[in-house]
Amino acid sequence: MSAPAALEPTEADRRRWARYLVEERAEGLVYQKLADRKTGEEQQILQSLADAERRHEQHWLDLLGEPPARLPRAGLRSRLLGWMAGRFGSIFVLVLAQSAEARSPYDTEKYATAAMRADEKIHYEVVRGLAARGRRRLSGSFRAAVFGANDGLVSNLALVLGIGATGVSSGFVLFSGLAGLLAGALSMGAGEFVSVRSQRELLASTEANEDAALSAGDLDIDENELALVYRARGMDEAEALARGRRVIAAAQEGARRSVTGPIRSHAATSDHDVVGGDWTAAISSFLLFASGAIVPVLPWIFGLEGTTAVLVALVLVGVALLATGAVVGILSGGPPLRRALRQLAIGFGAAAITYGLGLLFGVGAV
Structure with a gap:
């Protein structure tokens, strides 16, 4: 990435770039530490955030040509997040990182690219989503x-x-x-x-069971009747009809257990987790x-x-x-x-x- 056409950068510009560089490096380290403590999808998401921060860091390195002999220290918030990321659960770090991502300095920075400004806004939404997962579990x-x-x-x-x-x-x-x-x-x-x-x-008394799906092979009526079960669980009419056809087809072939699971709403499972x-x-x-x-x-x-x-x-x-x-x-x-x-x-x-x-x-x- 290169800087937009502008006047020759001043010493104040270079100092600002150096500050952006250390902040991006510190934020990337936070996400990397969190990723190292996770597995699966959350690890992949956090790793992608760390990679994006490294791209931003490289942008400022390219502008500087070479790092200054003495870089400034990262801000207190970034250093605190880095310390917490290696010692505490991710929920505390993510909620603090969420508020940090909401205040991007790149909105008014002429040397930041449009892609970097967009990245920062996307990062806020990603971190907010991860923090929301943690809040639900907690x-x-x-x-x-x-x-x-x-x-x-x-x-x-x-x-x-x-x-x-x-x-x-x-x-x-x-x-x-x-x-x-x-x-x-x-x-x-x-x-x-x-x-x-x-x-x-x-919640358990309102949770669905497999009785309707396991009885599907004995139905001698149109699948619309079974679709009512799915519609009562919150599906729209088209999706309920499609699911009903699949269930009846599987049951009539003698593969009753091949149904993708009990007829239940996703909300019931998540409700138990929240309680x-x-x-x-x-x-x-x-x-x-x-x-x-x-x-x-x-x-x-x-x-x-x-x-x-x-x-x-x-x-x-x-x-x-x-x-x-x-x-x-x-x-x-x-x-x-x-x-x-x-x-x-x-x-x-x-x-x-x-x-x-x-x-x-x-x-x-x-």
Whole structure:
């Protein structure tokens, strides 16, 4: 690739090209690391992205003629993504890479080719699709984990602050916090198990079986009757008729088992994947609620009392709420800071209400 006809490049142009070069090299390394951790189709897609970044890198090398004696460092985001790509699951890296691909500098860069600008837009859609796959795989257990941790943090902070505001002893506050941890964790685990098990049973009751296909050989009527089964599963009329003819033909030849599979919609299978496992959800909820609920109790466990314990609990829970909110924001593709502040406001709002009630109905008022 060559640069478009233009004036003699300036030193500022060359510095900009060098910066583009290291960024493309860093992004290519991210996709290469992710590809090395995958297999099958996803590996091929990620490898293709890495190859495309190398082509872009070569473009800037061609313009420079030879690399500068000293190249600039890649940006913090690119270096962070490269570090994460070799150590964490791809979902975190992909959602960050998605937002990075959305802001291409080539839209206003006269030395970038039209093909490169188009590549960057395509890369955004490809990375978005891969990130969406990861979110779907993660959604069942992740939902239970986030809800469990957040509920543990907020409910037990509200409990210990409300109890503490009544003027009872520190030992009583500690006992209340530990009791709230155990009761809440058991309740969350049991509730999540029942919820997910019920949802899976509901999906199973609507899932199709092979009875209609296996009975096709005995039909003495037109295939339109069998096509109704497929149309009820979401196929359009033409596709349902074609499938019905194939099933009847196979069954009448005595090859009933050669049918491509049970008459089912693709959505049913993916729904089970999204819902997740009941035991996985229950255990995740129990452990995450407990890990969240222990945080507000830590000051009293380590012997702090009164206002000091309250302030330390607020700081610890505040940091945890900001962290969980930011993670949710990253994985959902939203702004992490806004999600973190929202989580903090909700948690502290609930704690403030119970603390106020504790002061109102405290020991001194009884």
